[in-house]
Amino acid sequence: MRQPAIGKTLVLAVVLTLAPSACRGQRNRDCELFVTSVNGVLSEIDRHVSQLDGGELTNLADMRKLAALYQALAEKISNMNLVTPELAKESQAYRSMVTTAAAAANAVADALAAEDLEKALAAQNQFTSVVSQEDHVVQRINAFCAAR
Numbered sequence: 001m002r003q004p005a006i007g008k009t010l011v012l013a014v015v016l017t018l019a020p021s022a023c024r025g026q027r028n029r030d031c032e033l034f035v036t037s038v039n040g041v042l043s044e045i046d047r048h049v050s051q052l053d054g055g056e057l058t059n060l061a062d063m064r065k066l067a068a069l070y071q072a073l074a075e076k077i078s079n080m081n082l083v084t085p086e087l088a089k090e091s092q093a094y095r096s097m098v099t100t101a102a103a104a105a106n107a108v109a110d111a112l113a114a115e116d117l118e119k120a121l122a123a124q125n126q127f128t129s130v131v132s133q134e135d136h137v138v139q140r141i142n143a144f145c146a147a148r
Contacts, residue, residue, distance in 0.1 A: 030084040031145035034091055037080065041073040063109035070102035086144055094137045101130045 048065055077095040082088040104127035111120035 027084045027087065027145075030080075030082045030087045031141075033080060034077075034082060034087060034141070035145065037076050038073065038094070041069060041076060045069045045073075060109050060112045063105050063112065067102045067105035067109060070098045070105060074099040074102060087141070090137065090141050090144060094134075094141070097130060097133055097137060101127060104130055 045066065048062075048069060074095050077091050077098070080091065082091055104123055107123035108120055108127060111117075111123050
């Protein structure tokens, strides 16, 4: 049975602009906390995916690990306690996306375990669709954090 392939994920990259005002100071602290924390886990995800032949996840263990990494990212975001309302809102959108990605990766693994190629492909398509949303959320976060 040919198993579905899962491509690499994108890594959040934000250049923080430091501003002197107290309001901007809190925003900068929140942005730095969010970006540093998220990038740390995304680096783990990227390392996991890049260790594999061609950057594709094709087996049960790979998908379970990917799901666990995405779930860890969601939990990390949940525990940030961001003060800046706009970033808190965007971080929750990002958390929702990675939670859905974790569930989709687990669904791929479940289908692979059941040797159900049709379900594995459907779950893989859902995973790919969810991860493709990352660019939009990252762009909004980048724009917010880079604003002066």
